[in-house]
Amino acid sequence: MFLIAMIDKEVSEKNLDESSFNSKCIDVFLNEIHKVEFSANLKSLRVLIENCLSFLQEEKRKYLLPEDISFVVNQYKRRKFIRNEQVHYKKIINYILSSKNGEELLKQIEACNNYKEIKNTFQKVLIDLAIQKYGNKATAAEMLGIARQSMYRI
Numbered sequence: 001m002f003l004i005a006m007i008d009k010e011v012s013e014k015n016l017d018e019s020s021f022n023s024k025c026i027d028v029f030l031n032e033i034h035k036v037e038f039s040a041n042l043k044s045l046r047v048l049i050e051n052c053l054s055f056l057q058e059e060k061r062k063y064l065l066p067e068d069i070s071f072v073v074n075q076y077k078r079r080k081f082i083r084n085e086q087v088h089y090k091k092i093i094n095y096i097l098s099s100k101n102g103e104e105l106l107k108q109i110e111a112c113n114n115y116k117e118i119k120n121t122f123q124k125v126l127i128d129l130a131i132q133k134y135g136n137k138a139t140a141a142e143m144l145g146i147a148r149q150s151m152y153r154i
Helices: 002-013 023-033 042-058 066-098 102-110 115-134 137-144 148-153
Strands: none
Touching: 002 023, 002 042, 023 042, 023 066, 042 066, 066 102, 066 115, 102 115, 115 137, 137 148
16 A cells, blocks of 8 residues: 555654544545546645645644545645646637737737726637637637637627
């Protein structure tokens, strides 16, 4: 059981009681990590174990509760989702700025007076580029993750 050895190592490094990550918590931990895509990444698994033990120390308790593990895993998933979304949006922005419409978009954004105008301008350009790339509004809307009807409201 590699996971148990990994947990034991982290527990001893943090000078915690061996019972702080008991067998019930290990079962909950195993169930929770199946909900997270690790892609056999041991570093991510180690980080998650460290997060659980750090949570234990922050709460100044002697042992973890199953709901603590669920909480820590959900926090991890939320951070991972946000990082993935940031990468996704950076790719979109780079694609738009590198397109033939990139300079025009920058000029339009500079002419905007507030955030709402910038957001609307960006959305319009993004939709126009998606329609150009995919050939029709239905496919463009699907690829952008929005309803086709919302394309007309923007």
